Amino acid sequence: MKYFVGIDIGGTNVEIGLSDNTGKILGKKSMKTESKKGAEDTFNRIWKKTQELAKDLEIDISEIEAIGMGIPGPVVENSIVKIAANFSWGNDFNAKELMERVSGKLVKVENDVKVISLGEALFGAGRxxxxxxxxxxxxxxxxxxxxxxxxxxxxxxxxxxxxxxxxxxxxxxxxxxxxxxxxxxxxxxxxxxxxxxxxxxxxxxxxxxxxxxxxxxxxxxxxxxxxxxxxxxxxxxxxxxxxxxxxxxxxxxxxxxxxxxxxxxxxxxxxxxxxxxxxxxxxxxxxxxxxxxxxxxxxxxxxxxxxxxxxxxxxxx
Missing domain, CATH: 3.30.420.40 (ATPase, nucleotide binding domain)
Incomplete structure (x- = not known):
């Protein structure tokens, strides 16, 4: 079985979900973004929380195939946040590179509104x-x-x-x-x-x-x-x-x-x-x-x- 992680990063909170290969959400966790502590700190805490979620669901981390991330601000090439809106992480912030380094998993990043639209298209009202x-x-x-x-x-x-x-x-x-x-x-x-x-x-x-x-x-x-x-x-x-x-x-x-x-x-x-x-x-x-x-x-x-x-x-x- 393959598993996937979805991460919704907001200015105040981060929502994390883990799904099977049908897209069914098996479990969720949330945490404070606390972006002022720096992107490295936030992303490390996200990965720690993801590992906790996998453990709760009795899923081995090695079975996680990839991570998708939604984040405010314009994103190019599913990786670089041109303007990290609501965060103090600077412009042209490479969220993909950082999360891949922290997690060791394949990561794709996209603007939060575009992510919602894709979710509705694949799993919701846009099917x-x-x-x-x-x-x-x-x-x-x-x-x-x-x-x-x-x-x-x-x-x-x-x-x-x-x-x-x-x-x-x-x-x-x-x-x-x-x-x-x-x-x-x-x-x-x-x-x-x-x-x-x-x-x-x-x-x-x-x-x-x-x-x-x-x-x-x-x-x-x-x-x-x-x-x-x-x-x-x-x-x-x-x-x-x-x-x-x-x-x-x-x-x-x-x-x-x-x-x-x-x-x-x-x-x-x-x-x-x-x-x-x-x-x-x-x-x-x-x-x-x-x-x-x-x-x-x-x-x-x-x-x-x-x-x-x-x-x-x-x-x-």
């Missing part, structure tokens, strides 16, 4: 489709693009930075340095910003009562929940969000003509209300032919998306 786009919506928004069954990386690993399509010429400042990026409108942060803006103009209604007048307590979930119950203001905010998202997705449809759009992440848990509204606005921004037979779905892998996607990098299927 059966050759062309899919997975869009995680949380504190930010991005896109993992699969064309003819393969991840689209681009020349420098930047492909898929969907959140930085400029949709408003003189819009909000974005952390990337641009103005009016999609992410500043179509993320949990963007939805809350729009809610605060509207509540500052009209301090009344169910949403204002829900947060007891404290704008700092406002969350995206509250807006979606009240919209579902028929609240006028919250429905207007959701429409605002959905039209901006449709504008961005329209660009992807016209460029790539995918078979399926897969939504995941915290905001996507709002469910069908997002898809219904986006579909309403899409004809304004996408060619009609791109909408023929287009499927919208929600991610199926949930908290295992990162580790299953990392496993998908190295498993043979």
């Amino acid at each position: 059966g489709y050759k062309n899919s786009i997975t869009i995680p919506i949380g504190t930010g928004i991005a896109a993992g693009i699969i064309v003819d069954g393969k991840i689209v990386n681009g020349a420098g690993g930047i492909a898929g930075e969907f959140g930085h399509i400029v949709i408003e010429k003189d819009g909000y400042n974005c952390g990337c340095g641009l103005k009016g990026c999609l992410e500043t409108y179509c993320s949990a942060t963007g939805i809350v910003r729009e809610g605060k803006r509207r509540l500052s103009e009209d301090k009344s209604g169910r949403l204002y009562e829900c947060i007891a007048g404290d704008l700092e307590k406002l969350e995206a979930k509250q807006i979606f929940d009240l919209a579902k119950s028929g609240d006028k203001l919250c429905n207007e905010i959701v429409d605002f969000f959905a039209e901006k998202l449709a504008q961005g997705i329209g660009v992807l449809l016209n460029l790539l003509n995918p078979e399926v759009i897969i939504l995941c992440g915290g905001v996507a848990k709002a469910g069908d209300i997002i898809v219904e509204r986006v579909k309403k606005f899409l004809p304004k921004y996408a060619l009609g032919l791109t909408l023929d037979n287009l499927v919208f779905s929600f991610g199926e892998l949930e908290e295992e998306a990162g580790i299953k996607g990392a496993i998908a990098l190295v498993i043979e299927k």
Whole structure:
């Protein structure tokens, strides 16, 4: 039996999963990233935790075939992280080389969003489709693009930075340095910003009562929940969000003509209300032919998306 390890490295935590050759997760462990201690320290602790997991599962380390890793930041050649976002490991950080030295195993590395998209394509909502786009919506928004069954990386690993399509010429400042990026409108942060803006103009209604007048307590979930119950203001905010998202997705449809759009992440848990509204606005921004037979779905892998996607990098299927 061959076994594979999937590692999802986040700014705060690392999730580690061990699977058999079907991709079934046999066990998981997590640990703190503590990136300030240095990459060598983090990677050594990851490998130690992996060995502990294998021991718990009564799997000999020699039976582990390969390790897949997902990490924030653009990645080239399944090895070099051009910009180690959220870490202090420097640019052009060779994560593959370091993990192979630490573990003695074959390692492949990829951007975390692309890893999630590959996981959904192989094990989740994208099964059966050759062309899919997975869009995680949380504190930010991005896109993992699969064309003819393969991840689209681009020349420098930047492909898929969907959140930085400029949709408003003189819009909000974005952390990337641009103005009016999609992410500043179509993320949990963007939805809350729009809610605060509207509540500052009209301090009344169910949403204002829900947060007891404290704008700092406002969350995206509250807006979606009240919209579902028929609240006028919250429905207007959701429409605002959905039209901006449709504008961005329209660009992807016209460029790539995918078979399926897969939504995941915290905001996507709002469910069908997002898809219904986006579909309403899409004809304004996408060619009609791109909408023929287009499927919208929600991610199926949930908290295992990162580790299953990392496993998908190295498993043979």
